[in-house]
Amino acid sequence: MLKGLALIFFIGSAFAADRTGEYIKYEMSYQGNAGVQISRVADYSRGDDLYKVVTEFTMMGQTNEEVEMVPSEEVMTHEGAAQTMTFCPLLSGTVEDLVINGKSYATCKVPVNDENLDINIPLPKELLGNGHVWLGDFPVNGVAQFKSADMSLTIKEFHWNN
Numbered sequence: 001m002l003k004g005l006a007l008i009f010f011i012g013s014a015f016a017a018d019r020t021g022e023y024i025k026y027e028m029s030y031q032g033n034a035g036v037q038i039s040r041v042a043d044y045s046r047g048d049d050l051y052k053v054v055t056e057f058t059m060m061g062q063t064n065e066e067v068e069m070v071p072s073e074e075v076m077t078h079e080g081a082a083q084t085m086t087f088c089p090l091l092s093g094t095v096e097d098l099v100i101n102g103k104s105y106a107t108c109k110v111p112v113n114d115e116n117l118d119i120n121i122p123l124p125k126e127l128l129g130n131g132h133v134w135l136g137d138f139p140v141n142g143v144a145q146f147k148s149a150d151m152s153l154t155i156k157e158f159h160w161n162n
Contacts, residue, residue, distance in 0.1 A: 018044055018161065019041040019044070019051055019072075019075050019077075019139070019140075019161065020041050020042070020043060020044050020051070020161075021040070021041065021159070021161055022040065022041045022075075022139035022140055022158075022159055022160055022161055023038060023039065023040035023041070023139065023140065023158065023159050024038070024039050024040075024138055024139050024140045024141065024143070024155060024157075024158040024159075025037070025038045025155070025156050025157045025158065026038075026153040026154060026155055026156060027153075027154050027156050028057070028059070028151070028152065028153045028154075029151065029152045030059065030150065030151045031150050031151070033059050033060055034059070035057060035058050035059030035060070036057075036058045036059075037055065037056065037057050037058075037153060038055070038056045039053060039054070039055040039056075039140045039141060040053070040054055040055075040140065041053055041075060041139075041140060042054045042067075044072075045069070048069075049071065049072045050069040050070060050071060050072065051069070051070050051071075051072060051075050052067060052068075052069055052070075053067070053068050053069075053070045053075070053140065054066070054067050055067075055068075075140065076138065076139055076140055076141055076142040078137055078160070078162075080142065081135075081136055081137035081138070081142055082137070084108055084135050084136070084142060085106060085108055085136065085137075088108035088110075091108065091110050092110060092111060093108040093109055093110040093111075093135075094108070094109050095107070095108060095109075096108075096109045096134065098134055098136075098144050098145060100144065100155055100156075101156075101157070105136055105137065105138075105144065106136060106137075107134040107135060107136035107144050107145070108134070108135045108136065109132050109133075109134050110132065110133050110134075110135060111130070111131075111132055112130070112131055112132065112133050112146075112148075113130045113131075130148060130149070131146060131147050131148030131149070131151075132145075132146070132147055132148075133145070133146045134146070138155065138158050139158050139159065139160050140158075143155075
């Protein structure tokens with residue numbers, strides 16, 4: 001079911017402004033260890049219509065970095081986030097408000113499991129388990145929060161260009 005989720009998320013992103021410089025920062029916990037994850041749009045290749053997305057994971061004093069070239073239609077936009085919220089019931093999701101830094105944001109809480117974790121969310125490759133992801137109007141990947149038995153991500157800050 002969630003394999004087509006990325007298409008719904010990112011409708012309209014082809015018409016969006018340059019995303020370079022947008023980022024999202026999370027507090028994370030993996031098997032009881034605290035850390036930080038930052039995903040940012042580092043560059044754009046107009047000829048290929050690809051964004052360079054850099055995700056940095058810092059945990060237990062070590063930092064790992066993943067670099068991906070992502071098609072522009074897979075980088076979240078305000079329009080894509082609005083589509084996610086519109087189609088939330090079709091994703092088996094429920095609309096739920098999350099408070100982030102004292103401000104309330106509407107999100108779509110979607111159940112995930114080992115078979116459907118291939119949705120376009122930069123999470124550590126070791127991630128396994130049933131849980132929930134909260135999606136909404138947030139840059140880069142649209143993820144506000146993720147929780148499973150072994151891992152959690154909670155948004156701490158983010159930046160949109162527009």
